[in-house]
Amino acid sequence: MNEQQRKQANQIKQVDPSDIKSAPEENLERLKNMDSDEMIDKYFQTTYEPPNLKKAKKRLKKDVDIHYDFSISKELQQIGKGKKFLIRTYGCQMNEHDTEIMAGILSDMGYETTDDTNEADVILLNTCAIRENAENKVFGEIGHLKPLKLEKPDLIIGVCGCMSQEESVVNRILKKHPFIDLIFGTHNIHRLPALIEEAMFGKEMVVEVWSKEGDIIENLPKVRKGKIKGWVNIMYGCDKFCTYCIVPYTRGKERSRLPEDIIQEVRQLAAAGYKEITLLGQNVNAYGKDLEFQYGLGDLMDEISKIDIPRIRFTTSHPRDFDDRLIEVLAKGGNLLDHIHLPVQSGSSEVLRVMARRYTRESYLELVKKIRTAMPNATLTTDIIVGFPNETDEQFEETMTLMEEVGFESAYTFIYSPREGTPAARWEDNIPMEVKKERLQRLNALVNKQSAEAMKKYQGQTVKVLVEGESKKDPEVLSGYTERNKLVNFRGPKSIIGEIVEVKITNTKTWTLDGELVHEAAEVK
Incomplete structure (x- = not known):
């Protein structure tokens, strides 16, 4: 944002009381009236720089910086006390791992985790952009969250992950879903504490998506x-x-x-x-x-x-x-x-x-x-x-x-x-x-x-299974994976969850194997 744009943005902030998020009543009124394209254009045209795919394609020669100094200020370590967060994850294992990091950051900010959207004070959608169907699921979920946001104006709803790095996606959210509080990309997860603070106390939707390369934190x-x-x-x-x-x-x-x-x-x-x-x-x-x-x-x-x-x-x-x-x-x-x-x-x-x-x-x-x-x-x-x-x-x-x-x-x-x-x-x-x-x-x-x-080929064989927990279909059945990533279901004591055990295969299906426990905890070293 250049200096002229910054001045214009400040003027808008000063004269438009509907921007203010200081009270739930004002929040609610603002949200109810936010479907106007004219207002949205006015609100974002000078304050938002979208992700740029052309910039993202540029491969800079500069070395990647590696940081070992991530920290959360004492003030932000208390900001989530008595509050809860929920992260919904879409896509690959990388997104799952990013969710683990965001959960770690939020926990260090005092938040507790929940699976209930009605309990959550912060809801983050960690998105995938690799298929159109994945994006449709996210926008469907955004639509489902709107009534909850109207009911709980102080609820912070954020969209992050790969979809946030797409200019068209961010612009769609700005135009069609202005009740979203926070949009951030894949390169700046470490900025989550400051972004949450800004979304909580700021006057406008927080959008921080970097087209430049991320460092390693x-x-x-x-x-x-x-x-x-x-x-x-x-x-x-x-x-x-x-x-x-x-x-x-x-x-x-x-x-x-x-x-x-x-x-x-x-x-x-x-x-x-x-x-x-x-x-x-x-x-x-x-x-x-x-x-x-x-x-x-x-x-x-x-x-x-x-x-x-x-x-x-x-x-x-x-x-x-x-x-x-x-x-x-x-x-x-x-x-x-x-x-x-x-x-x-x-x-x-x-x-x-x-x-x-x-x-x-x-x-x-x-x-x-x-x-x-x-x-x-x-x-x-x-x-x-x-x-x-x-x-x-x-x-x-x-x-x-x-x-x-x-x-x-x-x-x-x-x-x-x-x-x-x-x-x-x-x-x-x-x-x-x-x-x-x-x-x-x-x-x-x-x-x-x-x-x-x-x-x-596994019929009658004994395989080593890493027991992950109860079967999704039957809590009386345990399940886990072989070394070659085959899912095996069998009966056994809950005490062996987390161990590698030997299981004899008694029945084969298209995608899974059934078996009998040979003996407990035959761990591979």
Whole structure:
């Protein structure tokens, strides 16, 4: 905001009493009358700078700053006393981990957590932008929260996460949902204490979304879910710019944490009794490419494998960055699990070229061959998009044959939907929806078939299961995952939750296994 704009903004604040949020009655009256486009335009035209995708695409050469000095002032440590917060999370494991950080910050501000929207004093929607359906869910939830906001004007409702980094989304909220109090992006979660304070005592909607790259903040508090499985961010952002994907714009350029900081966090989780960790990154196996010294994901996993923690996974990888060193380290086995999620997106080299994936069908199959040679029992899963612009029937058939040739045991499948701001969004979405749905149906039938066949191989086998808790369908049944990420349901005492036990498989289904407990707490070391 330039000086002239700042003066104009101050003039608006001085003469417009409807901006004032000092009393619930005035808040309520303001909210009831906030559907006027004229007022909204007046209110935001000089005080808000939207996120800019063009700026987000610029990859600055400056080094990423790493901070170890995050703190919350004494005043803000008391601001949430006697109040409660609720965070609704949409999307990937990275968003789940961001929620853990925001929960840690709010807890350090004195807030307590709740699952009841009616009890909450702060509600944050941590959003996902990767699919249109994910955005629709968030806007649906925003609509549901409006009556609650009218009933409780002092309630702070915030929208954060990847959707907040999209200019069109933020402008839609400003125009259509002005009762929202707070919008912030993926790069400035560490600013949450100040943003909450501003939303609580300020006169206007708080919007802080940075198009510039975020720094790495190392000492952020976290409230982790449970004590069994933990997520560890090892890097942030993505530099691939696939033509359909919004993530490089919403998450910024690739920024790797220092190895010593990651290793220290893993050691802390091991000391706390965690049985499994997953290393996270939007493009996790590009880890280290931005560091000033030669060090990659294979090197990091080799060091982490020496830590006394039973299971180590990573997600999500890009085929282009899956190098020989990583395969060599994974092949050592031990606590490094050989379940590999390797998104292919399409089986057609031509479609992959238009997607800007920068590998071919042939090179992908060569990578799979390397992995199979080094780890014959490795489980491979993938992501696939159907109905990408101009995808022909023949190109879709190439995806089907690739699915069979690789022998994927599971796949996340999606109908292509354009994401505003990406190159593909400018192209004609020329595959009729009925064709997309027919292709998806055929692909899913094949995925189900291959998953069921893979599950049958476990009949009568004894597998090691990390027990996570009660089954969602039956509280008398326990459930957990095998080393190769297969969900197993079985009966056993609640005392073994959090342990690794041996279970004999008695029945196989398409997506899950049923079994019997062999003996308690056969923990893997």
